[in-house]
Amino acid sequence: MSLNPMHQFQVYKIGPEINLGGLNLSFTNASLFMTVSSVLILALLFFGTKKKLLIPSKIQLITEMSYTFVAKMINDTAGSAAKSFFPFIFTLFMFVLFSNMVGMLPYSFTTTSHIIVTFVLAAIVFVGVTILGFVKHGFKYLELFVPKGVPMVLLPLIVIIEIISYLSRPVSLSVRLFANMMAGHTMLKVFGGFVISLGLLGGWLPLGFSIALTGLEILVAFLQAYVFAILTCIYLNDALNLHH
């Protein structure tokens, strides 16, 4: 069973079972690793901003880099109007990044490899952006579905396509992150299984592959967090600056 590449995604409870009104709220390994990544983010930001040196220490440098990275990303894609959403996007980016990175450690659990986690994050973004758009523009927000400069003949078709693409945003946003994480970790485990089954003689080739894939997965872990955050910025841009 330990050779099954899907075994790593199993959620099991740690400690006592807690049932609240039919809901199973037991503390699982998923919740444990979510807590771990949240605590790591808090620790990084706490120790990084504790001593504000002019010449930064390493941990302060990492904190400042992540801050400026997200700030620049928001400014480039959503403009200065989205400045007030910095805390939200920073939290989102750091949580996804740390969940992905903690998942790269051997014997750990990748919380973002479960669709429910990523879908909740994407649904928060989608619902929040939609509410924001309607609050800011009223019913003029529906103009988002009517691109400018489209011939009248094509307009009904385009509007339907635009509405479908708008509604598929939470699905594509969540499935992208979840599928990348799950596919990558499955692939790592499959190659790990090859190392074991080929043994001492032939196992070196898949071991080398496995090492290279780990590097690729770390890149993908960062990239997916970045893409998740930047797509959130793009959606925010649509809601804040209509047709710009």
Next chain:
Amino acid sequence: MELEAAKMIGAGLAAIALAGAGVGIGIIFGNYLTGAMRNPSAAQKQFPNLLLGFALAEATGLFGLVVALIILFAF
């Protein structure tokens, strides 16, 4: 047993979607390199767009992979 075999075939067919992702990623990186060779000074600015396009192209293929996994494990 027939259902089991059909599931395997279906999952294999669903994984063909990854071919499209491969083509898409190749096009994105190839065109980025072409553009960067023509105008190296503009290349650095378009790097975030490259990563974004790469992730978007990869995701569409991974949707197919998800379909394969759903066929294999969810039914």
